[in-house]
Amino acid sequence: MSATSTPNAPTFVAKTKGGRITNFVDERVGGSGILREFGRKVFPDHWSFMFGEVALYSFVILLLSGTFLTFFFDPSMAETHYEGSYTPLKNVEMSVAYSSSLDISFDVRGGLFMRQVHHWSALLFVASVSVHMLRVFFTGAFRKPREMNWVVGGVLLILSMAAGFTGYSLPDDLLSGNGLRIIDGVIKSIPVVGTYISFFLFGGEFPGTVIIGRLYMLHILLVPALILLMIVLHLFMVVVHKHTQYPGPGRNDGNVVGYPLGPVYAAKAGGFFFIVFGVIALMAGFFTINPIWNYGPYDPSPVSAGTQPDWYIGFVDGALRLMPGTIGDWSVEQVWFGQVFSFNVLLPALVPAGIIFTVLFTYPWIERWITKDNREHHVLDRPRNAPTRTAIGMAGFVWYCVMWAAAGSDLIATHFHVSLNDVTYWLRALFFVGPVIAFIVTKRVALALQRKDREIALHGRETGRIVRLPHGEFIEVHAPLDEYKRYKLVGFESPSPLPAEPNAHGVVDKKEKRRALLSKWFFEDRVAPATPAELAAAHGHHGEHEAIESGESQKTLSH
Amino acid sequence: MKALSQKRRHPLAAIALLLMGLLVTGGLYAVATTVNQAKATTTFSANDAEEGEKLFEANCATCHGMGASGTQDGPSLVGVGAAAVDFQVGTGRMPMQMNAPQAPKKPVQFNDEQTHQLSAYVASLGPGPSIPEASVLDGQGDAAKGGELFRVNCAMCHNAAAAGGALTRGKFAPALSGVSSKHIYEAMVTGPQNMPVFSDANLPPEGKRDIITFLKQIEANGSPGGADLGSLGPVSEGLFVWIAGLGVIIAFTIWLTSRTS
Numbered sequence: 001m002s003a004t005s006t007p008n009a010p011t012f013v014a015k016t017k018g019g020r021i022t023n024f025v026d027e028r029v030g031g032s033g034i035l036r037e038f039g040r041k042v043f044p045d046h047w048s049f050m051f052g053e054v055a056l057y058s059f060v061i062l063l064l065s066g067t068f069l070t071f072f073f074d075p076s077m078a079e080t081h082y083e084g085s086y087t088p089l090k091n092v093e094m095s096v097a098y099s100s101s102l103d104i105s106f107d108v109r110g111g112l113f114m115r116q117v118h119h120w121s122a123l124l125f126v127a128s129v130s131v132h133m134l135r136v137f138f139t140g141a142f143r144k145p146r147e148m149n150w151v152v153g154g155v156l157l158i159l160s161m162a163a164g165f166t167g168y169s170l171p172d173d174l175l176s177g178n179g180l181r182i183i184d185g186v187i188k189s190i191p192v193v194g195t196y197i198s199f200f201l202f203g204g205e206f207p208g209t210v211i212i213g214r215l216y217m218l219h220i221l222l223v224p225a226l227i228l229l230m231i232v233l234h235l236f237m238v239v240v241h242k243h244t245q246y247p248g249p250g251r252n253d254g255n256v257v258g259y260p261l262g263p264v265y266a267a268k269a270g271g272f273f274f275i276v277f278g279v280i281a282l283m284a285g286f287f288t289i290n291p292i293w294n295y296g297p298y299d300p301s302p303v304s305a306g307t308q309p310d311w312y313i314g315f316v317d318g319a320l321r322l323m324p325g326t327i328g329d330w331s332v333e334q335v336w337f338g339q340v341f342s343f344n345v346l347l348p349a350l351v352p353a354g355i356i357f358t359v360l361f362t363y364p365w366i367e368r369w370i371t372k373d374n375r376e377h378h379v380l381d382r383p384r385n386a387p388t389r390t391a392i393g394m395a396g397f398v399w400y401c402v403m404w405a406a407a408g409s410d411l412i413a414t415h416f417h418v419s420l421n422d423v424t425y426w427l428r429a430l431f432f433v434g435p436v437i438a439f440i441v442t443k444r445v446a447l448a449l450q451r452k453d454r455e456i457a458l459h460g461r462e463t464g465r466i467v468r469l470p471h472g473e474f475i476e477v478h479a480p481l482d483e484y485k486r487y488k489l490v491g492f493e494s495p496s497p498l499p500a501e502p503n504a505h506g507v508v509d510k511k512e513k514r515r516a517l518l519s520k521w522f523f524e525d526r527v528a529p530a531t532p533a534e535l536a537a538a539h540g541h542h543g544e545h546e547a548i549e550s551g552e553s554q555k556t557l558s559h
Numbered sequence: 560m561k562a563l564s565q566k567r568r569h570p571l572a573a574i575a576l577l578l579m580g581l582l583v584t585g586g587l588y589a590v591a592t593t594v595n596q597a598k599a600t601t602t603f604s605a606n607d608a609e610e611g612e613k614l615f616e617a618n619c620a621t622c623h624g625m626g627a628s629g630t631q632d633g634p635s636l637v638g639v640g641a642a643a644v645d646f647q648v649g650t651g652r653m654p655m656q657m658n659a660p661q662a663p664k665k666p667v668q669f670n671d672e673q674t675h676q677l678s679a680y681v682a683s684l685g686p687g688p689s690i691p692e693a694s695v696l697d698g699q700g701d702a703a704k705g706g707e708l709f710r711v712n713c714a715m716c717h718n719a720a721a722a723g724g725a726l727t728r729g730k731f732a733p734a735l736s737g738v739s740s741k742h743i744y745e746a747m748v749t750g751p752q753n754m755p756v757f758s759d760a761n762l763p764p765e766g767k768r769d770i771i772t773f774l775k776q777i778e779a780n781g782s783p784g785g786a787d788l789g790s791l792g793p794v795s796e797g798l799f800v801w802i803a804g805l806g807v808i809i810a811f812t813i814w815l816t817s818r819t820s
């Protein structure tokens with residue numbers, strides 16, 4: 001209000017020195033505005049929402065520990081003789097890369113710990129990315145408007161596998177060399193161009209002298225940069241879309257119910273970083289990972305028993321193990337036009353992974369096409385309330401797990417004292433039958449759970465208290481649910497199949513008919529949530545349970 | 560000399576030459592392959608062999624036949640040598656518990672003296688690999704050399720860290736930690752169960768000594784990086800991170816998101 005203030009006098013002068021510095025910065029970067037905006041962002045609280053955070057934190061730990069390792073690692077494949085302190089390898093001829101990895105393990109202070117931190121957090125990184133994606137899939141969080149973020153997540157999964165694999169190959173020990181040899185074999189199995197690609201990649205015949213250096217550059221430069229870029233995109237879209245929430249009273253597609261980021265949530269998230277770091281540090285301190293000194297230097301001739309890739313590449317290795325070399329009398333490897341076609345390598349290495357990632361990337365669009373659901377969804381589905389989607393997810397999960405198990409077939413055989421051949425035969429059968437069984441069982445379980453929910457919503461909780469009525473009838477007293485609990489059980493959508501609709505020309509085309517068939521398959525078996533009328537009826541007529549009993553045939557329940 | 564040259568066109572000369580060639584080749588081969596069997600240093604008394612025969616007839620002859628000549632259920636033991644008996648009986652693999660793809664290690668059924676007597680009896684049936692001398696079992700060889708030999712010759716079945724591995728149809732290569740130097744050596748020279756024989760011609764005693772040195776050294780070293788999770792490689796590491804690592808983290812997430820009120 002003072003009329004004496006000049007136009008360029010600061011409107012606010014902080015009292016303390018710290019305050020003045022803060023103000024100086026704030027006036028130039030607008031930090032308080034950003035903080036106000038982000039600090040007020042609301043996040044719903046649920047344990048299953050934290051796997052993405054675990055992935056992010058593992059990635060930060062990977063960057064920190066990885067930087068430490070680059071100080072001491074030398075990616076050269078030049079020959080040297082080991083002169084370090086691990087006596088069982090003394091004077092053994094090896095590459096500089098392996099020698100420097102051994103030096104990190106035995107002669108750099110804290111080096112082994114950092115190597116183990118790096119490797120454990122790599123395993124945890126891919127694991128948490130995977131669990132996060134499973135959570136997103138099974139709760140339907142990939143639906144509009146988040147389809148593109150789901151794709152970015154899929155790209156992150158592939159990039160994290162690439163980061164893991166390139167890192168796994170760097171120490172140039174026997175195990176990693178065997179892994180590289182398998183990749184070389186897969187590349188060479190690509191018809192016509194395979195051998196050329198392999199020679200290009202390895203700079204000549206495997207193993208050559210350049211591959212470690214090339215993988216190192218990918219591992220520390222390109223792949224992490226791409227991951228970082230994708231993380232930025234991913235988080236940006238999370239901010240734009242806001243977080244999803246589980247169904248509950250007062251939660252709908254137009255709001256987010258939870259806690260603001262600042263200060264409690266930010267403190268919790270910051271603390272959680274140190275918890276993740278602590279868990280990884282404990283694992284690294286107490287449990288060996290990738291004991292490269294056991295494997296010895298890489299030499300193309302020996303292949304150790306129990307040679308496996310890290311878990312995230314395991315499903316590809318498992319598929320390779322499951323593939324027969326001959327089917328009956330027909331050899332899967334064929335020579336056509338003077339070219340060798342190694343389908344016994346090509347098919348298992350590329351087809352299952354191709355199917356998994358194609359379905360993963362396209363699923364949001366497939367489901368949107370079947371359901372014609374173009375609305376925005378911010379409230380998640382409980383997995384049981386989308387039985388067909390949950391069943392599809394479980395079928396894929398089981399398929400993946402069968403291949404995963406196959407990668408450890410030799411260890412299953414030795415540890416359970418069964419024949420390796422039998423393990424392979426069973427897993428081959430499960431490869432085809434497992435997903436089908438998983439689909440049927442999951443769908444039935446989901447429907448049964450829905451029916452149980454409906455039952456509880458209508459009749460309340462069984463108290464176990466038996467009362468004898470004056471005319472002699474015994475009944476069990478059911479305690480009604482409170483409104484909050486009941487909301488969870490009845491507050492969901494259960495769409496019925498959407499019949500084929502004519503297009504703009506009034507024609508029901510073939511594609512639309514196919515869509516209608518799929519929609520029928522998707523939504524046919526359904527348990528509708530209890531309607532207010534049904535609830536009123538149930539609560540009005542105690543004792544007359546039969547009238548509103550949820551019938552065995554769920555199809556009659558749909559209206 | 561003249562007589563020999565005169566008879567060189569004799570009709571039987573070719574046959575005589577062939578016979579001579581075969582004898583020389585066979586004789587040299589026999590000498591070469593029994594190089595490692597020739598140093599029978601463990602002395603068995605006649606009494607040992609007699610007692611061993613009694614034990615053999617009571618415990619082994621059911622399958623291996625009288626005089627160890629073999630039956631449909633068990634191979635002949637003539638010429639397998641004392642080392643084979645000492646390994647199979649000394650690790651409890653024989654007498655076999657049941658017909659299985661492979662006889663597993665189990666608590667030993669005979670004491671040292673009885674094992675010695677059985678070895679004496681089988682050794683008396685024909686020449687074969689003998690029980691190794693202490694000089695190759697002392698673990699004072701070159702561990703690094705032994706490691707290389709192990710990775711080239713043994714790791715494909717026994718695993719690079721000697722943690723064992725699977726073979727086809729229920730057969731397996733056992734883990735080697737806790738196996739005595741003597742038994743490791745005997746296994747190499749006799750090739751028990753599904754193991755190939757590493758004769759002194761393709762793996763000299765010095766190399767075997769190096770391998771034993773390597774195995775004993777990595778066993779004594781333990782695991783520098785903490786608990787070794789069975790030394791089974793990425794499978795046990797993956798299981799551990801999914802179950803223990805992610806399990807602990809999930810417990811923390813539940814704790815963090817539970818309401819304090």
